[in-house]
Amino acid sequence: MTVLSLTDVRAAADRLAGVAHRTPVLTSRTLDERVGARVFLKAENFQRIGAFKFRGAYNAVSRLTPEQLAAGVAAYSSGNHAQAVALAARLAGTSAVILMPEDAPPTKLAATRGYGAEVVTYDRYTQDRTALAQELATERGRTLIPPYDHPDVMAGQGTVALELIEEVGHLGALLVPVGGGGLMAGCATAATMISPGIRMIGVEPAAGDDHARSLAAGERVEIAIPRTIADGQAISTPGELTFAVNQRLVESFELVSDAEILEAMAFAFERLKIVLEPSGASALAALLAGRIHGLPERVGVVLSGGNVGLERFHELLGNS
Numbered sequence: 266m267t268v269l270s271l272t273d274v275r276a277a278a279d280r281l282a283g284v285a286h287r288t289p290v291l292t293s294r295t296l297d298e299r300v301g302a303r304v305f306l307k308a309e310n311f312q313r314i315g316a317f318k319f320r321g322a323y324n325a326v327s328r329l330t331p332e333q334l335a336a337g338v339a340a341y342s343s344g345n346h347a348q349a350v351a352l353a354a355r356l357a358g359t360s361a362v363i364l365m366p367e368d369a370p371p372t373k374l375a376a377t378r379g380y381g382a383e384v385v386t387y388d389r390y391t392q393d394r395t396a397l398a399q400e401l402a403t404e405r406g407r408t409l410i411p412p413y414d415h416p417d418v419m420a421g422q423g424t425v426a427l428e429l430i431e432e433v434g435h436l437g438a439l440l441v442p443v444g445g446g447g448l449m450a451g452c453a454t455a456a457t458m459i460s461p462g463i464r465m466i467g468v469e470p471a472a473g474d475d476h477a478r479s480l481a482a483g484e485r486v487e488i489a490i491p492r493t494i495a496d497g498q499a500i501s502t503p504g505e506l507t508f509a510v511n512q513r514l515v516e517s518f519e520l521v522s523d524a525e526i527l528e529a530m531a532f533a534f535e536r537l538k539i540v541l542e543p544s545g546a547s548a549l550a551a552l553l554a555g556r557i558h559g560l561p562e563r564v565g566v567v568l569s570g571g572n573v574g575l576e577r578f579h580e581l582l583g584n585s
Contacts, residue, residue: 274423310571314348322349324421341398344373346412351380372574413447414504423451437561440548443467446507453514467518477518497544545570
């Protein structure tokens, strides 16, 4: 059974037209010279709510029935999906309650509340967020919009690759940050169809190598919740639906250290003049660290988000 198709991604693009931003593609001669390839950076830090997550959240919420919208939505997230669902709900004229870890970045907590959502917190290291969120949604009669393991969410995220390749043409490889795998599943579905032969390469923090382990094992592997600066990628196991897609379409999952992520954030700030959060910089980190063997001539990189507050940005890079 096909979980996701190019038709689904194109339909999502139609729903997002005029609502989501068509984010810019950045280039840098300095970066090209350093890595020995022509690099195209899809800057999702300029998306609404500051990350790609708005695409999937809005696509999913826009497909709800009037009855579901009247009852409201629920979600769980470390931050970016929380903000995305909160904004999508507001645009759809409904309400949202979001389960977020108590140690989520303060800027993400504040932004989620700022979009009008109710926030309920939990301990990410001792509590099962999926079970808690399902219980919360059931108790309140709301529709649960998961952060990645949902066909409409995955289709919305796939518009990132669709836009990129429509703008720059064929790519030899596309590097995508991986948390739950929804962004990769959507992007891989679109990219492999419209840019035949493209190498899909996922990137995750070394402390959270659940996708790499799962691909090697041929089945989903669960690890302890990783402790990494890349909070958006602190996931213990790939999504069930997302892994079904990624196992088939992704060549490899490369690992980057927190130190390499910091280097990429600094490079983006100093050379590209943009701010990236740690998760948003991981794919760029893999490229800068030379993790991709046999790099093709034309490479796409998804910069997945820029939601990092001033204090945290200074804390991370001030002494690096």
